[in-house]
Amino acid sequence: MSSTPSIVFKDTVAFSNRTIELFNEQRQSIIRHTSRLFSWLMIFQWFFAVGLAIWLSPRTWAGMDSRIHPHVWFAIVLGGIITSLPVYMARKYPGETLTRHTVAVGQMLMSGLLIHLTGGRIETHFHVFGSLAILAFYRDWKVLLSATVVVCADHLLRGYFWPQSVYGTLEAPIWRSFEHAGWVLFEVVFLIIAIRKSVSEMLLVAERQAKQEEMNEIIERTVAERTVELTRENAERRKSEARLAHSQQIARLGSWEWDIVNNKVTWSDETRRLYGWRPEDVEFSMDTCLERVHPDDVKKVKDGLAEAMRTRQPFRTEHRVVLPDGVQRIMSGRAEIVANESGESVKMVGTVQDVTDLKQTEQALRQSEDRLMQAQKMEAVGRLAGGVAHDFNNILTVIGGYCSMSLQTLDKTSPLQKNIAEIQNASDRAASLTRQLLAFSRKQVLQPQVLQLNDVVHNMEKMLRRLIGEDIELSIAFDSSLGRVKADPGQLEQVIMNLSVNARDAMPRGGKLTIGTSNVVIDQKLKFRNRTLEVGEYVLLSITDNGVGMTDEVKTHLFEPFYTTKGLGKGTGLGLATCYGIISQSGGDIHVYSEANSGTTFKIYLPRTDALAEAAAVADASVMPAGNESILIVEDDPAVRRLAVVILGNSGYKIQESNNAFEALTLIRRNPGFDLVLTDVIMPQMSGKELSDKIKAQCPHTKILLMSGYTDDALAHHGVLDEGLLFLEKPFSPVKLTRKVREVLDAHSSTEMLRKNGGKLQPS
Amino acid sequence: MTKLLLRRTGLYALWLFAIGAGIVIVLNYENARGSAGSAPSQWISGTSISLDPTRDTLIMFAHPRCPCTRASLGELNRLLAQSDGRIAAHVLFFRPPNYPANWTHTESWQTAAAIPGVSVQEDMNDALARKFGAETSGYVLFYNPQGRLLFRGGITESRGHAGDNAGESAIISLALGKSTAVTQTPVYGCSLLEETNSQATAAQ
Numbered sequence: 001m002s003s004t005p006s007i008v009f010k011d012t013v014a015f016s017n018r019t020i021e022l023f024n025e026q027r028q029s030i031i032r033h034t035s036r037l038f039s040w041l042m043i044f045q046w047f048f049a050v051g052l053a054i055w056l057s058p059r060t061w062a063g064m065d066s067r068i069h070p071h072v073w074f075a076i077v078l079g080g081i082i083t084s085l086p087v088y089m090a091r092k093y094p095g096e097t098l099t100r101h102t103v104a105v106g107q108m109l110m111s112g113l114l115i116h117l118t119g120g121r122i123e124t125h126f127h128v129f130g131s132l133a134i135l136a137f138y139r140d141w142k143v144l145l146s147a148t149v150v151v152c153a154d155h156l157l158r159g160y161f162w163p164q165s166v167y168g169t170l171e172a173p174i175w176r177s178f179e180h181a182g183w184v185l186f187e188v189v190f191l192i193i194a195i196r197k198s199v200s201e202m203l204l205v206a207e208r209q210a211k212q213e214e215m216n217e218i219i220e221r222t223v224a225e226r227t228v229e230l231t232r233e234n235a236e237r238r239k240s241e242a243r244l245a246h247s248q249q250i251a252r253l254g255s256w257e258w259d260i261v262n263n264k265v266t267w268s269d270e271t272r273r274l275y276g277w278r279p280e281d282v283e284f285s286m287d288t289c290l291e292r293v294h295p296d297d298v299k300k301v302k303d304g305l306a307e308a309m310r311t312r313q314p315f316r317t318e319h320r321v322v323l324p325d326g327v328q329r330i331m332s333g334r335a336e337i338v339a340n341e342s343g344e345s346v347k348m349v350g351t352v353q354d355v356t357d358l359k360q361t362e363q364a365l366r367q368s369e370d371r372l373m374q375a376q377k378m379e380a381v382g383r384l385a386g387g388v389a390h391d392f393n394n395i396l397t398v399i400g401g402y403c404s405m406s407l408q409t410l411d412k413t414s415p416l417q418k419n420i421a422e423i424q425n426a427s428d429r430a431a432s433l434t435r436q437l438l439a440f441s442r443k444q445v446l447q448p449q450v451l452q453l454n455d456v457v458h459n460m461e462k463m464l465r466r467l468i469g470e471d472i473e474l475s476i477a478f479d480s481s482l483g484r485v486k487a488d489p490g491q492l493e494q495v496i497m498n499l500s501v502n503a504r505d506a507m508p509r510g511g512k513l514t515i516g517t518s519n520v521v522i523d524q525k526l527k528f529r530n531r532t533l534e535v536g537e538y539v540l541l542s543i544t545d546n547g548v549g550m551t552d553e554v555k556t557h558l559f560e561p562f563y564t565t566k567g568l569g570k571g572t573g574l575g576l577a578t579c580y581g582i583i584s585q586s587g588g589d590i591h592v593y594s595e596a597n598s599g600t601t602f603k604i605y606l607p608r609t610d611a612l613a614e615a616a617a618v619a620d621a622s623v624m625p626a627g628n629e630s631i632l633i634v635e636d637d638p639a640v641r642r643l644a645v646v647i648l649g650n651s652g653y654k655i656q657e658s659n660n661a662f663e664a665l666t667l668i669r670r671n672p673g674f675d676l677v678l679t680d681v682i683m684p685q686m687s688g689k690e691l692s693d694k695i696k697a698q699c700p701h702t703k704i705l706l707m708s709g710y711t712d713d714a715l716a717h718h719g720v721l722d723e724g725l726l727f728l729e730k731p732f733s734p735v736k737l738t739r740k741v742r743e744v745l746d747a748h749s750s751t752e753m754l755r756k757n758g759g760k761l762q763p764s
Numbered sequence: 765m766t767k768l769l770l771r772r773t774g775l776y777a778l779w780l781f782a783i784g785a786g787i788v789i790v791l792n793y794e795n796a797r798g799s800a801g802s803a804p805s806q807w808i809s810g811t812s813i814s815l816d817p818t819r820d821t822l823i824m825f826a827h828p829r830c831p832c833t834r835a836s837l838g839e840l841n842r843l844l845a846q847s848d849g850r851i852a853a854h855v856l857f858f859r860p861p862n863y864p865a866n867w868t869h870t871e872s873w874q875t876a877a878a879i880p881g882v883s884v885q886e887d888m889n890d891a892l893a894r895k896f897g898a899e900t901s902g903y904v905l906f907y908n909p910q911g912r913l914l915f916r917g918g919i920t921e922s923r924g925h926a927g928d929n930a931g932e933s934a935i936i937s938l939a940l941g942k943s944t945a946v947t948q949t950p951v952y953g954c955s956l957l958e959e960t961n962s963q964a965t966a967a968q
Contacts, residue, residue: 113790120927
């Protein structure tokens with residue numbers, strides 16, 4: 001802010017000069033004005049003199065003869081001569097010194113003429129005094145002197161040369177001339193005093209005007225400075241407003257104000273954008289504003305406003321807004337009541353912020369947290385399952401293996417056949433359960449291959465029809481141009497079967513089960529809705545039933561392990577958890593869409609691959625191939641080791657066995673000619689993978705087959721078997737074992753095996 | 765500049781010369797004395813006016829239409845006012861023959877008639893003027909009660925010019941019984957006679 005201007009004249013010389021300049025301007029103006037006044041006055045006087053002469057003495061007589069009186073001619077001619085030069089000068093050069101002196105002389109002469117024309121009337125002499133007073137208008141005492149000189153000269157000259165014309169006597173003393181002039185001087189003296197006073201006042205006025213100008217200049221300069229300052233402040237304010245508006249736009253934060261008395265709501269640009277109002281919309285009533293609020297949230301907002309007005313506490317709200325294009329956004333509003341001096345609520349001032357992204361992020365975070373918790377839970381279960389599976393699969397291998405051998409050796413009519421078969425079935429179910437435990441906890445070893453999903457479903461069609469029963473119609477809709485996926489076909493079959501069983505259970509009175517496949521492209525827009533999937537091409541497998549559907553509560557816990565709605569003893573709670581685990585482990589995702597009494601659709605997304613599909617190996621499942629090669633069996637579990645020794649020994653192979661890796665390495669050093677090393681993966685001191693690496697280093701031609709029920713990431717990354725490894729999953733049957741061994745031995749090299757199986761060995 | 769100065773100087777010289785010349789003409793005119801005939805030194809009896817035996821008698825001859833006479837009448841008024849009633853005044857206005865009375869009864873007549881103690885009469889065809897030797901309007905004769913002429917001439921300082929003058933002062937002095945050296949003054953005014961007569965009888 002500028003300080004109040006004070007009048008400080010820095011340059012007194014300039015001020016004095018300006019004062020004089022103004023004084024002279026004023027004086028010149030007066031002089032010019034007075035000259036113009038006299039120009040008219042003298043013309044008027046001339047006409048007056050002529051008129052006076054015509055009136056008073058129009059004619060002169062001699063007896064009965066008459067002629068125009070000489071006074072008339074004197075008035076016309078002499079009056080004209082007297083008037084001419086002063087009027088000319090006053091008109092032409094009104095400001096010149098000579099002009100006003102000429103006027104003074106002329107005016108005095110005109111006085112003399114008028115006095116003569118009126119016969120020397122004493123009253124006419126007042127014209128002299130009046131003229132002097134008017135001449136004083138010039139504010140120039142010298143002019144009065146000129147006039148006085150004329151008067152005095154007139155009296156002196158005439159008093160001297162024609163005293164009778166002045167004093168009525170033929171002779172008169174000189175002092176009489178001074179007496180007459182004295183009265184003129186008397187007036188002139190006072191007129192001069194008045195002129196000096198007037199000039200003094202003019203100087204004072206000029207000085208004041210100079211001061212006024214100085215002050216005006218200071219004020220104008222101050223105004224100019226202030227204007228510049230205001231302009232700058234306005235520009236800064238506009239910038240600030242622009243920054244604020246930009247900030248509001250970035251933060252999606254707008255402001256608003258509600259005039260409660262007049263029920264008018266006004267808003268900032270960002271608020272207008274957030275609520276989808278048009279630029280020409282400048283104010284609405286509150287009810288009109290609330291039309292944008294989601295119908296389900298209107299009551300909440302109104303109640304909040306009423307509560308804030310009642311309690312005069314800050315207003316807080318979170319509500320949805322439905323924009324004209326139907327898009328919904330979530331707004332967070334805050335406001336405070338403004339009261340007048342009487343304490344009445346007159347205004348509400350607030351902000352509103354679009355928190356949709358925040359809310360979605362929060363929701364995603366919650367989902368992530370849920371997933372994390374789920375993952376942690378799965379990890380715990382997986383660790384448990386993995387720990388159990390290793391030993392459990394060994395046990396089941398032994399049980400199943402001996403059952404299988406017993407059934408082969410026993411006579412078909414033996415009563416033990418049935419018992420042993422039951423034991424084997426129980427063993428298989430236990431193995432399945434173990435597999436599922438590993439599956440949902442994603443600890444199983446996947447052996448994916450490029451496949452056509454339509455083929456997988458097609459191969460399962462008969463089995464599925466038997467599984468769901470006759471009351472349920474199975475409809476299959478394949479996309480003929482379906483892309484390929486890379487997945488473990490056995491696990492996929494497990495998923496399809498689990499979901500089909502669930503669908504069957506959801507349709508106790510029959511219904512329709514639809515399995516369909518299609519290609520799907522997840523773009524950014526779809527990614528926004530399907531947050532778990534990355535952008536890309538997918539193959540979609542959908543399994544839909546029109547059964548009882550699910551509630552939201554059920555959907556929330558759907559994929560949790562051990563969660564079941566089938567009642568105690570009817571479900572393990574592992575089916576969907578297993579599906580979820582398999583699909584997630586395969587790089588896909590599974591979504592469920594369901595409403596109570598409207599059916600359920602599971603959508604399984606698997607990443608599409610451009611690799612060629614691999615041909616499935618076809619072999620007779622009952623034949624146990626034989627051989628005579630030398631095989632070293634390394635297994636820390638003696639029961640499993642003995643089983644393997646028996647099975648392979650019965651098949652003609654030359655067997656040596658070892659219960660640990662170090663012993664196995666010793667045996668190999670002694671006899672480096674083993675054709676195959678069949679080794680467990682998880683062993684104390686040294687794992688099967690380490691052993692494999694050392695054998696490859698010592699005996700590159702020795703083939704190695706790994707076997708395990710649970711690898712504990714020793715062989716796999718994220719459940720997928722490492723490149724170049726041949727693997728036999730526990731529990732295995734004698735047939736599986738002999739076939740896998742024969743297959744490995746028959747392959748000319750590991751590379752050939754890999755080529756044959758697309759980098760992985762088919763699980764036996 | 766010089767040219768302007770010269771031009772102005774010439775202009776002012778011309779102006780002043782013209783004015784000077786004009787003033788000279790005016791003064792010459794103003795101071796041009798009127799003619800006067802020979803005034804009888806003793807009162808002429810048997811006329812329409814009579815001598816006042818108790819006080820001085822003043823006779824003024826006037827042209828009823830002469831503008832200059834207004835000044836003479838004005839001075840007469842002042843004179844009578846100062847004489848304190850010691851003067852019997854007569855103003856005789858020229859009336860041409862065959863002219864109606866209203867030719868004579870002008871403003872000057874009214875003015876004279878309005879002066880207290882003044883007797884106004886017509887002087888048909890200048891009959892009395894001729895007898896008393898009056899040829900110029902404003903001509904005054906002043907007689908004492910015994911009929912002796914004490915003063916003759918005008919009572920204005922110049923033609924048609926009011927104000928103190930020697931004639932007026934002399935008459936007042938005489939009326940008040942004082943002595944005065946002035947017994948005769950010039951008279952300024954229109955001629956009472958025709959132009960030709962006037963020139964023929966011009967005095968002094």
